[in-house]
Amino acid sequence: MTTEMPAPPAAKRVPSERTHHDDTVIDEYAWLATKDDPETLAYLRAENAYTDAATAHLAGLRETLFTETRRRTRETDLTVPVRKGGHWYYTRTEEGQQYGIHCRRPIAEGESEPPSTDDGAPLAGEEILLDGNALAEGHDFFALGAFDVSPDGRWLAYSTDFAGDERFTLRIKDLSTGDVLADEIPGTFYGTAWSADGSVLFYLTVDEAWRPHRVWRHTLGTPTGDDVIVYEEPDERFWVSVELTRSEKFILIDIGSKITSEVRVIPAGNPTGEPAVVAQRRQGVEYSVEHHGHRFLILHNDGAEDFALAYTSADAPGAWTPIIEHSPGTRLESVDAFANHLVVSLRSGGLTGLRVLAVGSTDAYDVPFPEPIYAVGLDSNPEYHTDTVRISYTSLVTPESVYDVDLVTGALTLRRRRPVLPGPDGREFDPADYEQHREWAVADDGTRVPISLVCRAGTPRDGSAPCVLYGYGSYEASMDPWFSVPRLSLLDRGVVFAVAHIRGGGELGRRWYDQGKMLAKKNTFTDFVACARHLATTGWTAADRLVARGGSAGGLLMGAVANLAPDAFTGIVAQVPFVDPLTSILDPSLPLTVTEWEEWGNPLDDPEVYAYMRSYAPYENVRAVRYPAILALTSLNDTRVLYHEPAKWIARLRAVAPDGSYLLKTELEAGHGGPSGRYNAWREEAFVAAWILDRLGRKE
Missing domain, CATH: 2.130.10.120 (Prolyl oligopeptidase, N-terminal domain)
Incomplete structure (x- = not known):
């Protein structure tokens, strides 16, 4: 017997005018911005109920995906201990518990190596500093x-x-x-x-x-x-x-x-x-400061688009003396000072890297890594007087790995690789079962745009494989390759996962960022569409097998490409999406607005900026076309992207293009990061993944 789907909620339409630069806009869903209005909350709950009904047939698949993530995860585990003063500090988790337990253990006399964490068991003699589970008791969010x-x-x-x-409420605990x-x-x-x-x-x-x-x-x-x-x-x-x-x-x-x-x-x-x-x-x-002995290290962009490193006196800061000169195409991102060495985090050719400089010497070396696609960065390193630093390393096929680097010799010691337990078929995880590739799409203006992707080994290149294409493209944030346990459930069902390293991000240096902001913002969107077209024309997938996914500013990207190229995707997942940017950026009383004017432009004062934002803002440009299926997720207490942006967007999509499938899911006790607690996060990811697999025709 088939259960008939209820009709989607109908948001009332209350005309509200906005006038700027002789342009009058009617916003019929502005009333949804009134958070404490019972009618608003009732509407959001009705949307949740509709989404529950529309996805009820996926309940079994959601539970399967959640179970797969849980089965592959060592639930009772702990991080590699970090040395600080007389203690080793670490965080551990316990099976069945949502949150981390922050601990330390005294360093034994003569102990120089961090204690082994291979079995995931708590360390003998530990002191619990803070138990997130105890703090969260009685609360829906923590x-x-x-x-x-x-x-x-x-x-x-x-x-x-x-x-x-x-x-946040700040407190102080006496650890003695x-x-x-x-x-x-x-x-x-x-x-x-x-x-x-x-x-x-x-x-x-x-x-x-x-x-x-x-x-x-x-x-x-x-x-x-x-x-x-x-x-x-x-x-x-x-x-x-x-x-x-x-x-x-x-x-x-x-x-x-x-x-x-x-x-x-x-x-x-x-x-x-x-x-x-x-x-x-x-x-x-722009400049940042790191203290090192008698000097302050200065990482800056004064006449150096991709940044340079200099120093000045710590006693009387003044002129900057160069240490590393500007090298176009090599973006210096940060510098960390230790007593005898400096470690510079950088990126070049779309990859991250680490450069080590010995104090008092002109010698420098870049730490080598074996894979063609990877991400590396410094981990927690609170000790100043050390010749060993902790780094984190991962790729699309390599789980998160923690190494210690001997700064004198450059030797790497693997301290821990995140364990991935056997999957539902009982097979051990083997990176050789998967392939990672770097592709290059060509944008409308001829710019080559990198794509990182991962798939099961032997995935056909005949257009038959389903694919998820992820993107962000704002704030110079780089979407470097990362490993994901929940993603294995998609890969093992034949799904290709790809990341579009589009302009507006920082993958290819400061210029890459500058070419995707302000009055060049549309490059972000056309780059993403070019990546989608490239994956289809090169046989990785086809438009009717491709789902786009992004969140926050990446949610703006999702809304923009839905309007720009609705034929390029079969589905779109937009998480906490910034889909009504013009309305928000016009209101300086809202969180983040004034600080954002140097990212998007100031539409209040500049008619050109206003017109440009108006031309791409997703909510402003919904039209009567056949849209891909859209799943939007938001949180009522989000202070970064307010919940009413996706709520208004979905309402307008239903009114203007009623033939499409549009779902809205609102977490009523959460913020920008979604629900708290690892099990809740896994269930949220299982919800999204099940919807994606359903769109891609993978039912089990």
């Missing part, structure tokens, strides 16, 4: 913001969020007694920094637009009402962050817009001192 142990190892500053809105102090500070942001003696804690708060703009100083044991504002940033384009240098000699106050930086420093031994400017901000000049 996220940890700060987790910061003082230099002397006595105090732990930590912050919690139980709504998903990324507004286990007591949590009365020093409780609500409404804080990510980021804290301790003074050298652990008596003072610096933290951040946000303004009404959710912009971190104030650095505060709290002295332990004093009323929080006596806390002092150390720095306040009045320019709404700039965000503020705070950190303690690895050397533990300075507190850094980092102040940055999308294109301009300024750093101020406070000696960690004198926490009541006034912040001193390392270099005054200059429009368009």
Whole structure:
């Protein structure tokens, strides 16, 4: 017997006018932005009920996919311990528990190697610093913001969020007694920094637009009402962050817009001192600071599009002396200082890399890696006086791996490769069962766009294979290759997974980013369509077997390509999608808006920017065509992309192009990252993967 599908919810249409630059727009679904309106909540619940009904036939497949992820995952496990002071620090998980347990264990006399974690068992003699499961008890959502142990190892500053809105309550725990102090500070942001003696804690708060703009100083044991504002940033384009240098000699106050930086420093031994400017901000000049002995290392783009490395005096910052000159095409991304070495994280030719420089020598070497496609970066390295650094390495076929690098010899020691347990057929995971490839699509303007893809070995190239194409393309964020256990369930069902490294990201350097922002933003969208067409014309897949997927700014990408090339895809997954960007960027009271003007342009003041954004904004450009099936996922408490953007988008799609299949799923107790807890995250991924497989004709 077939159960008849209910009709999708019908959002009421209430005309609301928006006028800018002599352009009047009617927004019939603006009422959905009223979060506390019972009618809004009722509509979102009705959409959830409709989505539940429309996907009810996938319940068995969802459970199968969830079980496969769980079966392949070592649920009781722990990270490779990291040395800091007199302890090894690590996080472990227990079967059946949603959240990590943060621990440490004293370092035994003469112990130089990290304890083995091969069996995944807790370490003998451990001290539990914070149990996320205990903190989350009684809450539908839990996220940890700060987790910061003082230099002397006595105090732990930590912050919690139980709504998903990324507004944290900061607390301090005395690790010598286990007591949590009365020093409780609500409404804080990510980021804290301790003074050298652990008596003072610096933290951040946000303004009404959710912009971190104030650095505060709290002295332990004093009323929080006596806390002092150390720095306040009045320019709404700039965000503020705070950190303690690895050397533990300075507190850094980092102040940055999308294109301009300024750093101020406070000696960690004198926490009541006034912040001193390392270099005054200059429009368009970005720089970051790392302390190293008598000098500050400066990574900057002053006359260096892909950045250069220099230094200045730590006692009296002034002129910058070059260390690594600018080399076009080699993007220097960060520098980490250790007593005897510097490690520079970079990217070249679309791949990440690490360059090691010995102090007092001109010698330098790049750490080699064997695979043609991979991603590498520094892991946790809190110790300054060390000649060994911890790195993380992965590829599309290699699980997350942790290595120690001997900075003197360059030798790599594998400390741990994430275990992947046997799948549903009982077979051990073998990377040789899969292939990874690098393809190059050609965009409309002739630009070559890289694509990374992975598939089962022997996948046919005759257009018969289904495919998922993932993209982002904003903020210079690079979508470097990564390994995924849940993805194995797709690959083993014959699905090809591809990543489009489109302009707007940072994969090919700063110019790659600049060519996909502001008045060049449409390159991001046409690049993605070019990648989709390339996969079809080269036999990897076909348009009726291709699902596009992206989230946040990648959700904007999804909405834009749906309008631009609806024939190129059979389905689109848009997660927390930024699909109504013009409405949001026109409202400076919203979170992130003013800071975003240097990414998208300011449509309030510039008619050209307004017209350009209006021409690609997904919500503004829904038209009466046959769209691919669309699944949109959002969260009610998201502060980055507000829930009403996808809600309005789906409502307009139904009204303007009613022949399509459009689903909206709203998490009512979550934020930008979706539901919290690893099992909840696995179930969410199983929900999406089941919908994808259904669109691709894979029913089991």
